Amino acid sequence: MKTTILILSFFIFCSKSFSQVNCYIYPENSRERKACELSDEALKYKQGSKESQLLFDKAITLGPKFHWAYYEKSVPYFKRGFLIEGLKLLNEAVKLKPLDYLWYRAYWYWQYKNNELCIKDLETYYAMPKAYIQFTPGGEKDMRIILGLAYAKTGNYTKGIETILNCLNSYKTEDDFGFADYHSLGVLYVKNKQYDKAIKALKKQIIINKDLADTYYYLGIAYKEKLDLKEAKKQFKNALLKFQDTNKFININAGFKVYKSDILEAIEKLE
Template structure:
């Protein structure tokens, strides 16, 4: 047990606090009492340890307890906004679908690191702003940010490095606006960069071809969508439902439309 000895210097307490946060107790037993107790000790030793405040909040997030999660994570953001503000935006976006607050955090993160595309939780802020504006049905801004994200990835690494869901969402925007030709281009890019196995892209291509009256191509893509869906090749995330997530009922609806048209 690590005691919070008052005779230790501020620097010593900070060092011990960091050591606790690097320990296996914290990282291998997330959410269990001994892990939470260790993190609380780290905070008591160094109340400005932003990583500890953030880690203490995570079990509440995953258990769906926002009133316990938010004050703890807000503390982490206040102590180290450059590190944690973008992450809070990520959590607002995916866990709570609070698109407006997510955008506020993403914009603030951008302001903290100008001329740099931040990647909280390993994903581009521009990509996530695209998702947030899509959630708000602001298709113009959503497309703008997906365009920016895809352009930056293409310039730096190559188009195949971009997350295929950026093409998927941009295609959904075009489909929503009845720009079927542009929508198909993006859905085919999803297939190009996913070895031709992505249920969402096949599903939307089936809908596009059905709109155009091409039942044969529509039927081909919906059958491929069903195969890929059953094999687990569809857009999903741990813990949460993604925006515009598809289900087998959606695929069956297209099949029924084909059978009855």
């Protein structure tokens, strides 16, 4: 995972400094080449600015088959709550190149809480023969973890667990595990009332990354359900301590987030 994060950081750095596409792959004077160069120009302006959006429009007019311009133009709309406008653009990119954009649309479906559409796009994506590993735009989670969480959000915990297990089993080394992947697996086991498996997964999470308060909370829930109230209380208190720790790890796209009030409530119920 550390290697992946490093590689991703490098790409994020590069994408901020340089173009994300190589315009030279398109024939000189072709519509795509011109559209690509205009999109490149658009990236020099602040994302979502009038200047950049107008340049993307020009790119789309010149090269209507240049998918990347639709995608880039859609991003600020999604980030700022303009879902209708964002989808109108991104749907064009998906139509032109589903392999590149289906997972990204799924990510926004997830962000805007439409788990059914997220699942539909990711199932389509992973069924494609050339589908490859994809991460959330922030790089913190494999999109297969998001798919597993989305299944769980629709109540299908078994399929969620199976999806996350398949994802983790596909990694060649333990270094490839994300900083909260075993946490996600453990939470789904808790939701599915498989408490022994939950405890095993959450303990493994603590070995990989011990700084996630939510992990101790769910561990506490699992012990409580197994009627080991002493251990449950200990874990809830660990959760509270970690929650107050300034170095705690923030689990982005958690799906099943824990709040301080949840932890306090759990402690209170045990006392």
